[in-house]
Amino acid sequence: MTVGLNAFILVAALLFAIGMLGVLLRKNTLVIYMSLELMLNAVNLALVAFSRYNGTMDGNLFVFFIITVAAAEVAVGLAIIVALFRRRQTVMVDQLNALSR
């Protein structure tokens, strides 16, 4: 494959930017959370690319740990969102303004 490291890092950086756009733009907490997962995924792609082009295994091991931690984080975060919905009957961030009233 003649595609260089730069191309992979460019794809990862653009994925990260798209994830940040989602966090800024969306109001649904679940979609914001999915955008956070997208940013984690972009970092995973960058780490695997660095690991492959550097010839060491450490980046792959980091991605292994990141996937594990992300799975645990998704379970806890979704439980918190469900608890929030049970109390406030909404998950839209513009209606979750109890501190400003």
Added chain:
Amino acid sequence: MLDTLFYFFAAITLISALLMVLSPNAVNAAICMIVSFVNTAALFVLLEAYFLAILQVLVYAGAVMVLFLFIIMLLDVDKDGSSYLKEKMSLAGSIAGFALLVILIFSAFVGGQYLPETALQAVGENPTGEGPGIPFTTSAKSFGYSLFTKYMLPFQVTGFLLLAAMIGVIVVSKKQGDFK
């Protein structure tokens, strides 16, 4: 051939990620997210990280996104469509921030194209255990080798973190007053 595959998978990854961000329906967003994750797994295959590609499909596209879809459908949050496009200020601010980030990335790459391009090295099949670091191999065996030598402490901390997350989820999702 592999170059064409890279451009194909990278394009689908980026386009479906963008569709995920822009689709007003949360279920459609989750489906686009699954497409993006599967294509990232394809990019991992191109990088010869086969174990991580399988892990990505199983854990991210499988478990995590099924959990997301389940919660989206359980909460039924699509009834009042999120009308983020109607608020001009937040839309303008978000797009301006996104454009600034993209310009930053592209200017960094325009500056970086004068650097020497990194060559792709040949990789071995099995971990050898020689030399200073752990060399890149395509086998899942080197994951086990690394996890039980260099990354023993993080491995055990991760196991403890999973236990803590499991207990935390049970505590958070119980109804209030169940602990009396």
